[in-house]
Amino acid sequence: NAGVMQNPRHLVRRRGQEARLRCSPVKGHSHVYWYRQLPEEGLKFMVYLQKENIIDESGMPKERFSAEFPKEGPSILRIQQVVRGDSAAYFCASSPGRGSSYEQYFGPGTRLTVT
Amino acid sequence: KQEVTQIPAALSVPEGENLVLNCSFTDSAIYNLQWFRQDPGKGLTSLLLIQSSQREQTSGRLNASLDKSSGRSTLYIAASQPGDSATYLCAVRANNDMRFGAGTRLTVKP
Numbered sequence: 001n002a003g004v005m006q007n008p009r010h011l012v013r014r015r016g017q018e019a020r021l022r023c024s025p026v027k028g029h030s031h032v033y034w035y036r037q038l039p040e041e042g043l044k045f046m047v048y049l050q051k052e053n054i055i056d057e058s059g060m061p062k063e064r065f066s067a068e069f070p071k072e073g074p075s076i077l078r079i080q081q082v083v084r085g086d087s088a089a090y091f092c093a094s095s096p097g098r099g100s101s102y103e104q105y106f107g108p109g110t111r112l113t114v115t
Numbered sequence: 116k117q118e119v120t121q122i123p124a125a126l127s128v129p130e131g132e133n134l135v136l137n138c139s140f141t142d143s144a145i146y147n148l149q150w151f152r153q154d155p156g157k158g159l160t161s162l163l164l165i166q167s168s169q170r171e172q173t174s175g176r177l178n179a180s181l182d183k184s185s186g187r188s189t190l191y192i193a194a195s196q197p198g199d200s201a202t203y204l205c206a207v208r209a210n211n212d213m214r215f216g217a218g219t220r221l222t223v224k225p
Contacts, residue, residue: 033212042119042204043159045212056211091158093213101146101166104213108158 002027004094004107012113019079019086021110025094031055032075033104034067037089049075050098082114117142121205121216128195129224136190136219138205143183150179150190151204153218159204163190195223 005024013019025032030051035043048056049069060067064082069075079086089111093104118141128134138148147166151159163172163179165188171180178191192199202218 035213035215040217042215042217043206043213045214048211059212103149103161103164104208106151106159106161111156 004092004105006090006092006107006110008110009108010111010113012115013082014115015083016081019082019112019114021077021079021090021092021112023075023077023092023094023107025075025092026096026105029094029096029105031095031098031102032069033093033095034075034077035091035093037091037109039088043091046077055098079112082112084114087112087114117145117207117209117214119205119207119214119216121203121219123219124217125220125222127222127224130195130197132195132223133191133193134195134221136192136203136205136221138188138190138216140186140188140207140214142209143186145183145207145209147208148179148181148188149206149208149213150177150188151206153202153204155202162203192221195221197223197225199223 032049034046037043045059047067064080066078089109091109092107095102120139122137149164150162165172165181176193181188202220204218206213206215
């Protein structure tokens with residue numbers, strides 16, 4: 001059984017470029033969550049998506065960040081015009097259903113470095 | 116707004132010691148609480164999940180307790196080993212998201 005897969009594992013971007021982070025959930029899971037971990041801090045919730053729908057984006061920065069989870073393919077977290085403050089580890093989690101009774105399974109993360 | 120605090124921020128112990136990591140949360144209306152382990156530069160490994168109706172969970176040398184009314188959880192590690200060295204994260208689930216503490220960085224010296 002493949003767990004949550006994220007790629008790339010490491011991503012280096014120059015200021016002003018775009019970053020695309022991909023997350024493939026556990027097979028059969030239709031719910032995806034994105035979290036960001038800044039250096040020396042805990043994980044912070046960003047967005048919760050179900051196939052083709054954004055359910056909760058209360059943790060997403062208002063500008064430059066967007067997320068999608070299409071009917072086919074992985075979930076994508078897109079960061080436009082990256083700045084140094086975007087350097088962090090971005091984790092994706094998936095669950096088989098909606099609601100807090102379903103455990104979230106975490107991927108290995110993508111470490112973004114903005115130079 | 117739910118706030119999760121972990122104390123201490125860092126802990127260093129000699130091999131073989133029993134130890135306790137603490138987690139507190141401000142809003143007792145949670146569905147579950149989960150303890151994770153994170154190694155440097157790595158992802159999260161789930162250790163124990165406690166549902167709000169439960170008081171504790173055990174796995175091997177690990178025991179986690181939950182006192183929802185007081186907003187506290189503890190992770191007890193028995194007979195610590197150098198391989199236990201990692202950052203331990205506590206997270207509570209209330210709605211769509213999980214709220215994480217900043218973690219306790221544990222070092223077990225041989």
